[in-house]
Amino acid sequence: MTAKQAPTPDSERPAAETHTLNGTIESIRFQNINKARGRFTYNVELTVRVASVDPPPTLWRDDYKPEKLRVRVAQGLRWSSVPAKEQAALAPDGPKPQLNPERWRAYASGESVELKIRVTSVDLAHLVSP
DSSP states (O other), X not given: OXXXXXXXXXXXXXXXXXXXXXXXXXXXXXXXXXXXTTOOEXXXXXXXXXXXXXXXXXXXXXXXXXXXXXXXXXXXXXXXXXXXXXXXXHOTTOOOSEEOXXXXXXXXTTOEEEEEEEEEETTEEEEOOO
C-alpha cells in the first residue's frame, strides 16, 4: 500500500502561463450554461482571428498556429444581474440559449484587440483579469 500524497498548496503550484494575444474580434457569443428552464447563465466568448500570441503557449506544437482562438471573457454571467439597458441591447426579444451580439461592453466584432490570456487548450483561452 502506498501513502496518499497531500495536495500541493496553491502557493507551491507553478503560475499559469500568461500570453498576449493580438488579433481581430470575429464574433461574440453568449452560451447559456444553465439547464433550468427559464434561467439564463452565460459563458461569454470572443472568437479572435489570431495575428500573434506572445510567447507561444507550451501546449501548442512548434508548428501549430491557430487561425482563430476562442477567449472566454466572462463565466457564469447571470442574465438577471445584467442591467436592463444592456439586456435590451443584447437581446431585444429576451434571453435565448445562444446570443451573438455585434457589441458587448468594450468588445465589438471587427475591432482589433490585445488581450492578456491564459491558454487552457489548443483552441480555448481565458481572459486574465487586469
